[in-house]
Amino acid sequence: MTHPKFVKVIKGKKTDKRDAKRIAELFKCDLVRSNFIPPADIRQLRDLCRYYAKLTYMNTSEKNRAQNCLTTSNFKLDDVFSDVFRKSATSVLDKLIEQGNSDFDVRPLFD
Numbered sequence: 001m002t003h004p005k006f007v008k009v010i011k012g013k014k015t016d017k018r019d020a021k022r023i024a025e026l027f028k029c030d031l032v033r034s035n036f037i038p039p040a041d042i043r044q045l046r047d048l049c050r051y052y053a054k055l056t057y058m059n060t061s062e063k064n065r066a067q068n069c070l071t072t073s074n075f076k077l078d079d080v081f082s083d084v085f086r087k088s089a090t091s092v093l094d095k096l097i098e099q100g101n102s103d104f105d106v107r108p109l110f111d
Contacts, residue, residue: 026032038046067084070077075096081089 023032027034063085067078070084070093077084077089077092081092083089084093
């Protein structure tokens, strides 16, 4: 297996079967560099790191969506709290949810 960057300089179409055979012959003669394929444990570690990054991005995205939903509902908690998802802000959100869809009057959230 070789990187397309190294095959790009070879003349001809790279999708043609004849050219594929010719590239394979060049590879056998060490005229085209091969790719570095890391060991299995390194590949597995890379997969785990990519998955962790994906989960982190998804978590951040969902937090942003929730904060945007609160903002469009006229709950600007980000003006009051530095992080809307910490303990104190979460307790305020819990109280708001606890009150439900009842007529929301202006009274203290905490008794």
